[in-house]
Amino acid sequence: MAQIMYQPTWLNTKITANHQPSPATNASAINSPVTNIPAINLPAIKQWSAIKLFYRQHMPYARLAQKESVAVIHHLSSSTIDGTDEVDISQQKIIAAIRVKPIGQYQLINGLLVHPDYRGQQLSTQLLKFIAPQLITKNCFLFAHPWLIDLYQQLHFIVIDQHDLSAIPADIIQLYRRYHSEQRPLVLMQLNEPDK
Structure with missing residues (x-):
């Protein structure tokens, strides 16, 4: 095995x-040995x-x-x-x-x-560690299921308290409010400095 x-x-x-070429591009391609298709x-x-x-x-x-x-x-x-x-x-x-x-x-x-x-x-941990070099500290967010909070905290994400939402970018808050509900509660988390 x-x-x-x-x-x-x-x-x-x-x-x-x-990105299909336009009919005009196809017509010119017949007469041209080099194309940009x-x-x-x-x-x-x-x-x-x-x-x-x-x-x-x-x-x-x-x-x-x-x-x-x-x-x-x-x-x-x-x-x-x-x-x-x-x-x-x-x-x-x-x-x-x-x-x-x-x-x-x-x-x-x-x-x-x-x-x-x-x-x-x-x-999950392996994937999170793999993508870590591509993440921008302080500018990276996620919406965690409550049972995954510990996993993300091990990888330097912190829970954003509901009272601190005013400090979070509006685009992120708007998405969070769209996905979070009583039926599907999510926790907003942000990537923090590893040494903090």
């Missing part, structure tokens, strides 16, 4: 398939389709946008990464993902999701 290996990577969201990035399209399917199956209310950065963990067997076979990430099963969404000059972490069969294996 092959050993299970986990490898976080950034998902390639630079997809050009939706964007190439279709099939591996990126496959990755994007796989991540959308992953969220649709396990977090159906999530809405992905291509402007987000998405980090994923694939289920890779050791036989795939032992150097004898070339790894095709787009063909591997996604087992965990997290999204970093730009909100003006701020960042919002959302959509932390681990496949039910792989929970309890520290994959």
Whole structure:
């Protein structure tokens, strides 16, 4: 039986398939040996389709946008990464993902999701540590489920008290109020300096 290996990577969201050339561009391309028609990035399209399917199956209310950065963990067997076979990430099963969404000059972490069969294996922590170098301290926020507060606190996020909301950017507060409800209570958290 092959050993299970986990490898976080950034998902390639630079997809050009939706940028189809205009009919005028096509006509000129017939007479011109050099064109500026964007190439279709099939591996990126496959990755994007796989991540959308992953969220649709396990977090159906999530809405992905291509402007987000998405980090994923694939289920890779050791036989795939032992150097004898070339790894095709787009063909591997996604087992965990997290999204970093730009909100003006701020960042919002959302959509932390681990496949039910792989929970309890520290994959959330692994993903959070993987994306940490890309996060902007003091400008990074998340809306945590109450049972995940301890996880985020271990990674230098602090709970924002309801009395301190006036110090939080309006764009973040507006989103927080949209997603937070009595039926789905969320806790606003902000990335703090690691030494504080």
